[in-house]
Amino acid sequence: MKVKDTLIHPEDPGNLIYWTKKWGVSVKQLNNAILDTGSVNSLQIKEYLKKDPWHYLHVSELFKLLRFKL
Numbered sequence: 001m002k003v004k005d006t007l008i009h010p011e012d013p014g015n016l017i018y019w020t021k022k023w024g025v026s027v028k029q030l031n032n033a034i035l036d037t038g039s040v041n042s043l044q045i046k047e048y049l050k051k052d053p054w055h056y057l058h059v060s061e062l063f064k065l066l067r068f069k070l
Contacts, residue, residue: 008040025049 008030009015016027023030023046033045 006042008034008042008045010034010040019045023049 008019010031016030019025019042020027020030025033029049030045033048034040037044037048039045
């Protein structure tokens with residue numbers, strides 16, 4: 001991975017869409033992770049999102065999880 005590819009650019013909508021699709025999170029979740037960590041390093045953001053599975057679950061996985069618990 002190139003150094004350029006390891007940074008998230010919150011001011012660039014195209015870059016935000018790339019990372020949200022890659023990780024299956026919303027733009028709001030990604031922005032909150034950037035604010036909470038104080039970093040734009042993709043590795044730190046990914047680790048932060050993985051710590052709390054509710055942040056990292058893709059919408060389809062969330063529906064599966066809720067369907068099986070009901």
